[in-house]
Amino acid sequence: MFMGYTLSELGSIFAMQAFAGLILFSVFVLMSLGLAIIFGQMGVINMAHGEFMILGAYMTYLTSQLFQSYLPGLYGIYFFVAMGVAFLVSGSLGMLVEWSMIRFLYKRPLDTLLATWGLSLIMQQAFRSIFGAREVGVELPEWMMGSLPVTDTIEVQINGLFVMGLTMLIAVAVYLLMFRSRWGLQVRAVVQNRTMAGAVGISTERVDRNTFGLGCGIAGIAGSAFTMIGSTGPTAGQLYIVDTFLVVVFGGAASLAGTIASAFTISQAQSTMEFFMSGSMAKVLTLLVVVGILMLRPEGLFVLKVRR
């Protein structure tokens, strides 16, 4: 499959595809960071995670519409506001869902899967009723358009760079929150031993609710990033849910670093192969390799060694 390209052409192809993969990587990372918290830490299989992302994307769309009609002068900064809105709306809905549904199911993980799948169907139909079945897109502000030439044959898009930088920031923030803050300590305590955590005075219910909300909120931010690379439709979230789960499982469910590493591997593999074969075959091959590796190494790439 490498026939017919010179070496330098191949280099450029790999660099450009790698960069295209990096945007996919950003969405994967943001999606799976949220899921790694919800699934890896709390053990809840949130099949509606994709819909929380799409909720964030629709919020971004609404914010951009509002800015366009009322504050056209400030359109350059709409994205930052949109991210906040997406985080808050997805996060609050997540907390509501946790309170009304998930908290009864902590002992039955497989049932959370069915219940959240039902939730995802309801959310999809709600999106369709509210925003219409047609896909919507946002207009990028002036400064995010265009691309930077790196060499003669390689160009990178500014919005891609921006999304990536943002992703890194959020990943670092999540890391600090989970591993360096008092709240993160409480979350990890509840995950490791719920009864003892409760006994030393941690309000496990509140921690659960906030953790679930945080995971959903990050999915909302992923939705904001998603608006830059794809158009938003009611069922767009479902396309990502399988990949996201594989990313989290592949990385070792409880490890944030593993999640990021596996998001990188999967997105890069897929995007590089996409150049040489059809998109569907690239996807099949990537997923098959991941499933194959998981069969050999079911605990994922990075394992948290905990005695249970």
Next chain:
Amino acid sequence: MKPAIAPAFSLGLKDLIGVVILGLVLVVLLPLVLDPFRLNMVGKYLTYAFVAVGLVLCWGNAGILSLGQGVFFGLGGYCMAMYLKLEASTPEATKIQSTPGIPDFMDWNQLTELPFFWVPFKSLGLSLAAVVLVPAAFALIIAYALFKRRVGGVYFAIITQALAAIMTILIVGQQGYTGGINGITDLRTLHGWDIRTDSAKTLLYFVNAGLLIGVILLCQFVRRSKLGRILVAMRDKEDRVRFSGYDVASYKIFVFCFAAALAGVGGAMFTLQVGFMSPSFVGITPSIEMVIYTAVGGRLSLLGAVYGTLLVNWAKTSFSESFPELWLFGLGGLFIAVVLLFPNGLAGLYRAYVEPRLGSLFGRKGAEPKASPAPAE
């Protein structure tokens, strides 16, 4: 995970009566009250019941939730469809193609000869064997790789779901070999017998209903055997069963392959009755819907699974005919309600409310104290 033994091992006589009632409903009542079109539709629903019954064993009894049953349903269906397609693609019928004698979609995709894996499907015997064996063999590979490494529960569910996604993408992508997104269509005859007529469809309905009842009896036999008891024990305390010297993985592999074979039979019957097979019955959404049929019927009840399948599909058809907007809200709400409010589905409701009354009505064991149905898993 409470030990829920009672519902799985009720009296043999009661089960038998249930099967007879189901048989009467399917074979006598429905054909009498429904016109051939509606009857064919019920037949289509009943093919899903094969999957649902398999899931009762696999998920309800053994605690293995598979989100990839659509793959096996599809494999069975495609095996049947490939045979029917080859029979419909005789050189005479396809003489306008550039390569006569191969299925039309291959010709459209510039294939000039039959791919090797299509060749066995020229024979009816091999095709019928493949309907059961291909899904079972595929399940064997997956189950062997995963259960031997003690992957279970949530991880198993996610991996099977990924397989369902892979399968759909693969079938859609390899248009020349599989018919792509349209699937394998325009099927006409089964060994020279036209399956498109009303009388053929009615006959197929009865064959389907008979097979389903046979399958239910077989599953009841499996459940009441020692094997069935080990499955339940495994679900509730896997380590204890392992420490007692049983090879847990082998039992899991068996039950998963068994459920896959049943799903394959369902898929083949689907192809025969509906007249085509397409990737839309393979992917994530149909696979998870099959789980909900089982959940609505009651994950521990074989008969409940059949009624659950019929009920959900009937609701789906009538809702999406009259209020397409509301259907997804209804289905989503159903998922949540079943999980939160009635974890044992219809069968649980029946056991809790109908059965005690029936008992007192017939003055037989009316005062028998009924334990509240223990929530499975």
